[in-house]
Amino acid sequence: DAGVIQSPRHEVTEMGQEVTLRCKPISGHNSLFWYRQTMMRGLELLIYFNNNVPIDDSGMPEDRFSAKMPNASFSTLKIQPSEPRDSAVYFCASRSGHYGYTFGSGTRLTVV
Amino acid sequence: QQPVQSPQAVILREGEDAVINCSSSKALYSVHWYRQKHGEAPVFLMILLKGGEQKGHEKISASFNEKKQQSSLYLTASQLSYSGTYFCGTDTGGGNKLTFGTGTQLKVEL
Numbered sequence: 001d002a003g004v005i006q007s008p009r010h011e012v013t014e015m016g017q018e019v020t021l022r023c024k025p026i027s028g029h030n031s032l033f034w035y036r037q038t039m040m041r042g043l044e045l046l047i048y049f050n051n052n053v054p055i056d057d058s059g060m061p062e063d064r065f066s067a068k069m070p071n072a073s074f075s076t077l078k079i080q081p082s083e084p085r086d087s088a089v090y091f092c093a094s095r096s097g098h099y100g101y102t103f104g105s106g107t108r109l110t111v112v
Numbered sequence: 113q114q115p116v117q118s119p120q121a122v123i124l125r126e127g128e129d130a131v132i133n134c135s136s137s138k139a140l141y142s143v144h145w146y147r148q149k150h151g152e153a154p155v156f157l158m159i160l161l162k163g164g165e166q167k168g169h170e171k172i173s174a175s176f177n178e179k180k181q182q183s184s185l186y187l188t189a190s191q192l193s194y195s196g197t198y199f200c201g202t203d204t205g206g207g208n209k210l211t212f213g214t215g216t217q218l219k220v221e222l
Binding site: 055 | 199
């Protein structure tokens with residue numbers, strides 16, 4: 001199994017531009033999570049899906065952030081417009097049942 | 113609310129033992145433990161469920177005190193490969209959502 005696959009690994013963009021992060025969960029995992037990690041705030045849950053349905057998006061900072069999961073094998077996190085304070089490492093993770101999370105390698109986003 | 117971990121950082125000599133604590137202000141359904149090395153993703157170590165027993169392998173184990181809303185991770189006879197940041201993740205709603213702790217940086221030296 002290739003694990004959770006995220007792309008791109010690194011993204012540098014200018015303030016105001018749209019950014020799209022992508023995630024492919026492990027096949028058979030029915031839950032998918034988007035986390036953001038910064039030195040100041042640690043690992044923060046942004047949104048999670050069960051069976052492709054968004055369950056809790058209370059961690060999404062504001063309307064500039066949106067996430068979709070059109071099918072069981074793909075999810076996107078979009079930021080429009082991006083701001084310098086969005087700079088962070090964004091992790092996608094998936095889970096099956098009551099087992100642990102498997103994290104992707106992350107996307108390091110820098111907004112200048 | 114984010115669980116609190118202690119200590120924030122610890123330095124060990126190879127072969128020494130360490131304990132990392134995780135404390136929640138809310139009742140816990142389960143606790144996860146993860147290790148993250150610099151520049152990498154967190155890696156799952158173990159999960160402790162409400163009503164479950166202490167879990168672990170020979171040298172890394174954990175306990176879960178439901179009444180005190182706490183969990184502890186025990187690292188025995190530490191190895192260089194144990195270096196990294198350890199996070200606890202707490203489930204306070206009985207669902208899928210984890211809130212991660214503040215992290216404990218552990219460094220093992222020769």
